[in-house]
Amino acid sequence: MLLRLLANAAALGVATLLLPGIRLGEGDLLRTVLVLLAVALVFGVVNAVVKPVFTAVTLPVVILSLGIFLLVINALMLMLTSWVSGLLDLGWHVDGFWNALFGALIISVVSFVLNAFLPDRRRRRRGARA
Incomplete structure (x- = not known):
């Protein structure tokens, strides 16, 4: 779980x-790393709590768009993360929908690549049961 948080912070x-x-926001390296970790935590909570509900509500649109609408959902989750980060005074902000959309694409690609190198918890558990 900590490795996934670090991967999200890197993305x-x-x-x-x-x-x-x-x-x-401006600051030294330590502050930047701590802010990115805090934002990654907020991002993880938003994706774990809000995204499944939002995806379920918009499921017909997701199906009709053959999944492309998931990019819009990811952008909206990034904007929500920016809003919550503003409430927490973290100093991390996304300007507008298009930046959120391109940011969501970048985060998805980087997270995919980084998570490919992380051990899979579910696979380890399945192997222990066998």
Whole structure:
């Protein structure tokens, strides 16, 4: 779980570096890392709690779009993360929907690549039962 948090923080960091519309407040390296970890935690909670409900409500649109609408949902989850981060005064902000959409794409790709190298908890559990 900690490795996944670190992977999400790294993915958020890459999106913050690549897109000028995703900003992180000024500070030293330690503050930047701590803010990215906090934002990754918020992002994880938003994706675990809000995203399944939102996906279920919009399921017909997701099916009709052959899953492309999931990109919009990911962008909205990133905007919600930005809003919650603002409430928590973390200093991380996403400017507008298009930055959120491109940020969600970057985060998805980076997370996919990083998670490919992380051990799969479910596979380990299944192997223990056999």
